Amino acid sequence: MLEESPGTRIDxxxxxxxxALERGDIDAAVNLFQADCYWRDLVAxxxxxxxxxxxxxxxxxxxxxxxxxxxxxxxxxxxxxPGDADGVTEGWFEFETEVARGxxxxxxxxxxxxxxxxxxxxLKGHEEPRGARRPLGAEHGHDPSRKTWKExxxxxxxxLGYTSQPYVVIIGGGQGGIAxxxxxxxxxxxxxxxxxxxxxxxxxRKRYKSLCLHDPVWYDHLPYIxxxxxxxxxxxxxxxxxxxxxxxKVMELNYWSSTTCKSARYDDVTKEWTVVVERDGEExxxxxxxxxxxxxxxxxxxxxKLRGQDIFKGExxxxxxxxxxxxxxxxxxxxxxxxxxxxxxxxxxxxGGADVTMVQRSSTHIVRSDTLMEIGLGDLYSERALAAGxxxxxxxxxxxxxxxxxxxxxxxxxYEKMRERDAxxxxxxxxxxxxxxxxADGSGLFMKYLRRGSGYYIDVGACxxxxxxxxxxxxxxxxxxxxxDSVVLKDGTVLPADLVVYATGYGSMNGWxxxxxxxxxxxxxxxxxxxxxxxxxxxxxxEGEQRNMWKPTQxxxxxxxxxxxxxxxxxSQYLSLQLKARxxxxxxxxxxxxxxxxxx
Numbered sequence: 001m002l003e004e005s006p007g008t009r010i011d012x013x014x015x016x017x018x019x020a021l022e023r024g025d026i027d028a029a030v031n032l033f034q035a036d037c038y039w040r041d042l043v044a045x046x047x048x049x050x051x052x053x054x055x056x057x058x059x060x061x062x063x064x065x066x067x068x069x070x071x072x073x074x075x076x077x078x079x080x081x082p083g084d085a086d087g088v089t090e091g092w093f094e095f096e097t098e099v100a101r102g103x104x105x106x107x108x109x110x111x112x113x114x115x116x117x118x119x120x121x122x123l124k125g126h127e128e129p130r131g132a133r134r135p136l137g138a139e140h141g142h143d144p145s146r147k148t149w150k151e152x153x154x155x156x157x158x159x160l161g162y163t164s165q166p167y168v169v170i171i172g173g174g175q176g177g178i179a180x181x182x183x184x185x186x187x188x189x190x191x192x193x194x195x196x197x198x199x200x201x202x203x204x205r206k207r208y209k210s211l212c213l214h215d216p217v218w219y220d221h222l223p224y225i226x227x228x229x230x231x232x233x234x235x236x237x238x239x240x241x242x243x244x245x246x247x248x249k250v251m252e253l254n255y256w257s258s259t260t261c262k263s264a265r266y267d268d269v270t271k272e273w274t275v276v277v278e279r280d281g282e283e284x285x286x287x288x289x290x291x292x293x294x295x296x297x298x299x300x301x302x303x304x305k306l307r308g309q310d311i312f313k314g315e316x317x318x319x320x321x322x323x324x325x326x327x328x329x330x331x332x333x334x335x336x337x338x339x340x341x342x343x344x345x346x347x348x349x350x351x352g353g354a355d356v357t358m359v360q361r362s363s364t365h366i367v368r369s370d371t372l373m374e375i376g377l378g379d380l381y382s383e384r385a386l387a388a389g390x391x392x393x394x395x396x397x398x399x400x401x402x403x404x405x406x407x408x409x410x411x412x413x414x415y416e417k418m419r420e421r422d423a424x425x426x427x428x429x430x431x432x433x434x435x436x437x438x439x440a441d442g443s444g445l446f447m448k449y450l451r452r453g454s455g456y457y458i459d460v461g462a463c464x465x466x467x468x469x470x471x472x473x474x475x476x477x478x479x480x481x482x483x484x485d486s487v488v489l490k491d492g493t494v495l496p497a498d499l500v501v502y503a504t505g506y507g508s509m510n511g512w513x514x515x516x517x518x519x520x521x522x523x524x525x526x527x528x529x530x531x532x533x534x535x536x537x538x539x540x541x542x543e544g545e546q547r548n549m550w551k552p553t554q555x556x557x558x559x560x561x562x563x564x565x566x567x568x569x570x571x572s573q574y575l576s577l578q579l580k581a582r583x584x585x586x587x588x589x590x591x592x593x594x595x596x597x598x599x600x
Contacts, residue, residue: 005082006082006083006084006089006090006091007076007081007082007091009082009089009108009111010076010082010089010091010093010106010108011076012111013032013106013108013111013112013113014074014075014076014093014106015074016028016032017029017032017074017113018071018072018073018074018075018095020032021062021066021071021072021074022071022072024066024067026059026062026063026066027059029058029062030055030058030059030062032112032113033055033058033112033113033114033116034109034110034112034113034114035054035055036054036114037053037054037055037058037112037113037114037115037116038051038052038053038114038115038116038403038405038406039051039052039057039058039061039113039115039116039117039118040052040115040116040117040118040400040401040403041061041117041118041119042117042118042119042120042400042574043100043119043120043574043577043578044069044095044097044100044102044118044119044120045061045065045069045071045097045118045591046061046065046590046591046592047552047578047581047588047589047590047591048551048552048590048591048592048593049545049546049549049550049551049571049574050544050545050551050591050592051403051404051405051544051545053403053405053544061591061592064589064591065589065591068098068587068589069097069098070097070098071095071096071097072095072096072097073094073095073096074093074094074095075093075094075095076091076092076093076094077091077092077093077094077103079092080092080394087109087110088107088108088109088114089107089108089109090105090106090107090108091105091106092104092105092106093105093106095118096124097120099123099124099581099586100120100121100122100123100124100577101120101121101122101124102118102119102120102121103119103121103397104116104117104118104119105117105397105398105401107401115401115402115403117397117400117401119397119400119574120574120577121573122577123577123580123581123584123586126187126188126580126584128186128187129186130186130224137149153252156254157254160190160192160254161192161254161256161284161286162284164190165190165286165287165288166190166191166192166254166286166288167189167190167191167288167289167290167579167583168184168189168190168191168192168288168289168290168291168292168579168583169191169192169194169273169275169286169288169290169291169292170191170192170193170194170292170294170561171194171261171264171291171292171293171294171295171512171516172193172194172195172293172294172295172296172562173193173194173195173197173200173203173248173255173256173257173294174195174203174204174244174294174295174296175222175244175565175568176294176296176561176562176563176568176572177193177195177292177294177561178193178200178222178244178247178248178251178253178255179222179223179568179569179572180292180294180561180568180572180575180576181193181248181251181253181254181255182222182223182224182247182251182253182572183223183572183573183575183576184576184579184580185251185252185253186224187576187577187580188580189576189579189580189583190254191253191254192254192255192256192286192288193253193254193255193256193294194256194259194260194261194275194277195255195256195257195258195259196258196259196260196261197257197258198257198258199241199245199257200241200244200245200247200248200255200257201240201241201242201243201244201245202241203241204237204238204240204241204244205237205238205241207237207320207322208319208322208323208324208325208341208344208345208348209237209323209324209325209326209348210324210325210344210345210347210348210351211236211237211344212234212235212236212237212460213234213235213240213565214234214340214369214458214460215234215564215565215566216233216234216373216377216381216382217231217232217233217234217235218377218381218382218383218385218386218392218395219377219381219564219565219566220235220564220565220566220569221392221565221569222243222247222565222568222569223569223572223573224251225247225250225251226392227243233373234369234460256277256279258279258280259277259278259279259280260277260278261275261276261277261516262276262277262278262283263275263276263516263517264276264291264516264517265517265518266291266517266521266555266556266557266558268556271289271556271557272287272288272289273286273287273288273289273290273291273557274286274287275287275288275291289557289582289583290557290559290579290582290583291557291558291559292558292559292560292561292575292579293509293512293513293516293558293559293560293561294560294561294562295509295512295562296506296509296562300506300507300511300512300515301318301319301320301321301502301504301505301506301507302318302502302504302505302506302507303318303502303504304336304479304502304504306479306480306481306482307480307481307482308481308482308483308488309482311482311483311484312482312483312484312485312497312500313484313485314485314497314498314499314500315498315499315500316499316500316502317499317500317501317502318501318502318503318504319337319341319342319345319501319502319503319504320341320506322345322501324348324352325348325349325351325352325353325354326352328349328352328353328354328498328499329352329353329354330353330354330355331354331355331498331499332354332355332357332495332496332497332498332499333349333354333355333356333357333497333498333499333500333501334356334357334359334487334495334497334499334500334501335349335356335357335358335359335500335501335503336359336361336479336487336500336501336502336503336504337358337359337360337361337501337502337503337504337505338358338359338360338361338362338364338434338457338475338503339364339454339455339456339457339503339505340456340457340458341503342358342457342501342503343358343457343459343462343463343466344460344462345501345503346358346462346465346471347461347462347465347471350465350470350471355472356471356472357471357472357473357474357495358466358471358472358473358474359474359475359477359479359487359489359495360434360435360473360474360475360476361477361478361479362435362455363435363436363437364434364435364436364437364455364456364457365436365437365438365439365444365445365448365455365456365457366426366429366434366436366456366457366459366463367415367418367444367445367456367457367458367459368418368422368425368458368459368463369458369459369460371418371421371422372418372445372458375414375417375418375421376414376415376418376444376445376446380395380398380399381395392569396566396569396570400570403544404450404531404544404545405542405544407443407446407447407450408439408441408443408447411443411444411446411447412441412442412443412444414444415438415439415442415443415444415445416442418444419438425463428467429463429466429467431467432466432467432469432473433473433475433476434463434466434473434475435475435476437455439455439535440533440535440536441535445458447533450530450531450546451530451531451533451535451537451538452529452530452535452536452537452538453506453529453530454505454537455536455537474489474493474495476491477489477490477491477493478490482497482500485497485498487500507600508527508528508529508600509528509529509548509560509562510522510523510525510526510527510528510548510560510599510600511600513525513555513558517555517558521555521558522599522600523596523599524554524555524596525548525553525554525555525558525596526547526548526554526596526597526598526599526600527547527548527596527597527598527599527600528547528548528549528560529546529547529548529549530543530546530547531543531544531545531546531547532544532547532597539597539598540597541597543594545594547594548560548594549561549562549563549571550571550572550574550575551574551575551578551594552578552590552593552594553594554593554594554595554596559575559578559579561575
């Protein structure tokens, strides 16, 4: 007998799984999974972002959801070629539920399902007007009362938020809010984006002038409009700002700039938010059904409280407020912190002629940009990947198909390879006194980012300045206090300073909920971000997904959206579909609502 092809093996399992799900035979479906198995669902089955680990959790989810979801037409995606590697067969499939269409990824071991990814791609009857469904635009024929596109947009802008109410208000008009706004626009969900800055993209423009993306262009596309082929690999901040401004206009977003959110309150009876904003000096009251905090994956700036801050005669800034090096030539600058922002700021200050010292209080994970691009991202997000037929959507789904519980197992070998490749670089850093780490389990940058959103630097040149002493380094001691003209460390070291930059990170996103809504609501939701890995700054218990991100929270009708450009692009799709379903009054039975384990 001829050996079965990968496609045949996948066809057999999908056919069995499809039949079992359609006839409601939960035991038969569960028996198709191996004991060590994972089913990650993005909205399609759970109306949540949820990973089921092991047969018992899968059985519980199906027992809860199967009758309502009604999956059908589970079939292999004929446009994608399945493959075999290291005893694992993997491929792609399509499916439907009663209200949606979906796409998925499957991995088999020994003929049984090891990992399963199911994602909702569109709601039936509410498909995006794209491709063959794109709008005609021009109105042929004759109608003396018809309005032009410009007139319709002006009427909408004048009325929405005043004589008509948005269904969704998004607080925060950075990349996350803009990406989500674009998704909602295509789904026909009335939404207003609230942004305190004057122009879209100002949240980038206002940062220190050397800031640029440390992620490559292939990883950073926004929905619908990819960057052009001549876009730089690492875009400067002002170029990103201009792109976001252009994108906001082209995607016809209702973007209220120069607007500050003053308060928000949810009415459990009317199921409606009262959101008070100040726009152009006028107080406006919005009454949306859904509120999204898109203030970035980070919360409010973390500024340590130190003895002597009130008597220090120089300047003090959080890294988010640092304007760049121009005013600090020949000034003595102490930068407290040793992650991305600290390195970028120190390098720019050195270039600008400042005498700069970095205070490293704890170890930092360093990975060289070129090495990360080649080894860490090259198979999914690179010119090499594009040449091999990899699309952004496919790359996003492959990355999403790896359950967080085992993702570190895939990352560790990559970072071991990076460590070996750049051995001399790391030896030179340690010789300079820099304290290095590779994450709690050697899994490197991506897991540190997912677990805590901090603790790393993608080296684009600053490390060479640390190695040769151009950036002075003081490691292994925290700050004790400030004097009128210096920073004093706990080991007694005195660092003369005209400027102190606190590159000390950010708090949890629910800090914004405390400010805008109430401390009660912030505590009800709990900590935002992290996996519950029980590693530094990511306390357990295990969550299996990012806490409270892009999914329902313990506070009804309150959502959090943020992350890097990749996450803003990818997860905005699933958040927008959840909001659209609610806008249309669909039943959205949520399985596994996020529990609160930590306040912040």
